[in-house]
Structure formats: C-alpha cells, structure tokens
Amino acid sequence: MKNSKVLSFLLLLLFFVDCSATDISKRERIIEYFHVNGVMQSIEQNAVLGVEEMKRSNPKLPVEFWNSDSFKSAIQWWKEAYLDAYVEVAIKNISDAELDELIAFHKTDLGKRFLALNIRIQPHYNKVSAKLFGEFSDKFKGLVREYSKP
Template identity: 30%
Template sequence: MKKIILVAVLLLTSMYGFSQESSIQEKAVKLIKMTSGQQFEIMTEPVVKMIPEENREAFKKELLTSMEDLYAQIAEVYVENFSEAELDEILAFYHTPVGEKMVAITPELTKKGMEIGQQWGMQLQPMIAKYSK
C-alpha cells in the first residue's frame, strides 16, 4: 500500500510540475505572439511575395505552422530568463492602454526602424571602403 501511495504522490508531483511548466511556457508564447507576432509577419512578407500566386495560400499555412514552432523555441529562452510572476507582470503591462498602444504601433516602428537601418548601412559603405584598404 505504501508503494502505491508513493507512486501516486510522485505522479501527482510530476504532473503538477509539468502543468506549471506548461503554464509558464504558454504565457511566454502568448507574450511573444503579442509583442513580436506582427513583426514576424512583416519580416516574412517579402518571402511570401516570392512564392507564385497559386502556391501562396498553401505556403502561408505551412509558414504559420512553422512559426508556432519558432514561438515555442523562443519561449524556452523567455522561460529561462523570466519567472512566471515576471511574465504575468509583463503581460499585465501589455493589457494597459500604454502597453496596447505599444503592441499596436510596434509593427510600424519596426518597419520604419528597418528603413532607417538600411539607410544607415548604405552610409557606412564609404567608411567601410576607406578602412578596408
């Protein structure tokens, strides 16, 4: 009887630990989707446009599936660096008016930032050439 109780306790403990890890993982994925999902969509737009029109919908479907895997992998990094309580606080911020605004305008900020970065990179060409001799 003691063995059965011990096994039951071990199973319940491991299940509790798994559910906690699942919960924190889910919160990390939610945060990534909330803060970076639109950015990933912007970054993949040029790739989608390279696909022939007749194959785009199938490609987008497969791309979205692969992005779920990407989110899960990135979430592991978040889980390593934030506690569940910290993720709760970050998520709470993104549900405030300022946080919602941040999420809403981040794609535009990213797009403009990339354009500025490209222009800056072009300006570096003469400097790179000067020091590459």
C-alpha cells in the first residue's frame, strides 16, 4: 500500500514537472514570437505613452516623482505584468504548430516587411489612442463632477 502511494506521488510529481517544462518552453517560444512580431516593442511604446498621459493628467506632480525609483519600479512592474498577461493569452490560444508557423513567417522577407509596416504604423495608432483616451478621461471627469453636484 505504501509503495503505491509513493508511486502515485512520483507519477503526479512527474506530470507537474512535465507540464511546467512544456509551459516554460512554450512561454519562451511565445516571447520569441513577441520579439519577431513587435509585441515587445509595443509594450515599451505603450509604457512611454502611458507615462506621457499620466504626466499630462497630473501636471502638479514634481519631476522628482517621475524620476523616482518607486515610479520607475511601478512602470517596470506594469510592463512585466502586461507581458505575462499577453503570454498567458497566447499560451491558451495559439497551438504549438501555429506558433512555429507564425515565428517562421515573421522571419521571411514578407513577414519582415509586414512587421516593419506594423511597427511604422503602431506609434501613430498609439498616439491616437492615447489622445482619445485623454479626451475621454477629461469628459469622464466632467461627467463625474456633473453627477456629483447636489
């Protein structure tokens, strides 16, 4: 009886180790895919735009705040959380075969041109998005003030 419990435990442990190794391997491949398809660059651009929007929305905060280690650490956390969330979505929605095909495509001449086009256009999309978000944020604050009036 004791041997079967030990064997069951070892099999269960082997299963979890195997699953973790597969997930780590797939995670690394997805991050490679994110490097070749511009997602990593997009995360960096979004962080820059996010900081610009925060500065616009909080003009009274001193320069020392924006340059503080705490703020920089918070932005780094945000970028890592963003990447982790995207990786989890990709793990659940992109098969191994699809991942191999996507990586291979983005390494071809056509894939590189496609990526270059997207990278060239993405900052413009990001700026439009940040501008619209800022405008919406201002409208939202106005609505909240109106709603809060007695």
